[in-house]
Amino acid sequence: MPDPPLAALNNFTPTQHGPTIPPNLSLPDTPLPPNFTILILGASEGIGEHIAHAYARASAHTIILSSRTLPNLQRVKSTLHTINPAVRVEILPCDISSPPSVETLSDSIKNSINRLDCTIVNAAYAPPITLKTHLDSPPDVQRAFDTNCMGTFNAAHYLVPLLLSTDNGARQFIAIGSMAGSIRRGHIANMGYCVSKMAQTRMVEYLHEQYGAAADGGLFALTVHPGAVMTGMARGNTPETFVPFLVDDVGLCGAFVVWVSKRVGRGELGWLGGRFVSATWDVDELVGRREVVVGRDLLKFEVGVE
Template sequence: MEADHFVKAQQFVRHTHRDEYPAIKPTQASLSQKGKVVVITGASQGLGERAFVPAFAKAGAKAIVLVARSADKLNNLAGKLAKEYPGVETLAVSTDIADPDSVANLFEKVKEKYGHADVLINNAGIFKAIGPVKDVDEAAWWDELTLNIRGTFLVTQGFLKALPTPETPAKVVTLTSGVAYQIFPGLSAYGMSKLGVWEIMKYVAAEHPNVVAVAQHPGVVMTDMVIDAFKPVAKDTPELVGGVGVWLSAWEGVDRKFLNGRFISSNWDVDDLVAKKDEILKADLLNIDIKGTFGHEHFAQ
């Protein structure tokens, strides 16, 4: 499998990227997160630690709420951020995102210190239940769906409930995957869970006019979650993923609402996406649908 296999197979715009490029550099004024509070789940490792946390710190967020299970890892990360980005506050909250009480505690702490958060990055997830439906371990299969879907739901619900008014603007970016819409035998749990979290974004977009909610495919970055079969194509950088996350969460410039509830790949050039805005909206692209010709009128005598 060539290194650009998935980039080419999933190409939707003319230009693609595998590393940071000018339009998504978090330090530019148009992507500033000044005054904003950002919650990042799965912050202690992987794309949380390497992509989203540094990107939002570079974007000048007022505060980054670091969420993961390991208190020690979170505190270590908070210490590093304090040294590298002294102008960015951190709040480390050890949280089991699949536990309602733990998530309630998270947003109570956010409320106590900041009132509410402005941006939510649903990055946390697991990828362990691998095998055909006939053979895969049932407990591992359900654990993956529970953490990935229930965890994303609970954190998103807590974030939305904490907004002061129904008109308060907010951003939610949730990590999905190409396996959400393509079948990869042996990856049923991951594929279903990543389709499920995308669906959550679609409902948030439909139910909350004040919120921009997007499902972001990170591409393939070399992390502990990458299985052997995908390692030859794991050439995307954390800076690419983090930069796209900041771009999707931006408050200035082009309104990102045309991507509300939709799937986007980190590999796609964001300026090209903006250029296709009217086409995306008119044809309802980057969405999940069922193919067919429907309606009783097709069968009228």
């Protein structure tokens, strides 16, 4: 039986995108802010790599690629220079689940670049999917929380101060979350991935409450569902019954978050701060729902009461 809250969330805008990137995400009408410097955690392949492609096409000044291992990042760097020879690309290793590793990353950015406009937390871990808790592997569930939940905390703890201290910075913190954090039943309703992704989304809400006001730094924090994409992490780890749903373009999320970065830079999307959105939603229709989103404080987790 479908999960009603998930169905409502998935269809929040009447028009859905996914298999192709819609034209209203591809218009080169708005530039990124000058000297725009972005860090992508989990940039070695899949969605993270294509987020980097999107920012290179959008003429970001500096793109910092990070993951636990470096070889794939060299390939991504070469691709970015093919897309945009003018972009500055830096490679810095980081294990997001390790506080010392994230602290070292933050120090390296401060010392070598001394600027950070946007942090995108894309690094994630999905354990083998089981639908009964007694079948879960405790080490796998622990790894999911260490990466998806504590990894987002580590990134916020060490990188938000750098975002806020950057002169004329864009001050953006974007977590690549998942609608899986909203489900309770169905093909992939498992304890490790779904609950850790729910916690990640809640953390972003906290970041908005703590730093979103101008007096507290004016941080723009957002969680973005990237669509249902057949990534390397999903391949071989997804139940066969769910595979037919993994049809969204791997580049959709990148196009969406570039749209976000540009509009935040123009002061147009502050009302979305602290909320959960989906890259599959039509952006014009999303903006058209601003009044109801703000008035009812939608797109956040809550306990339903009557």
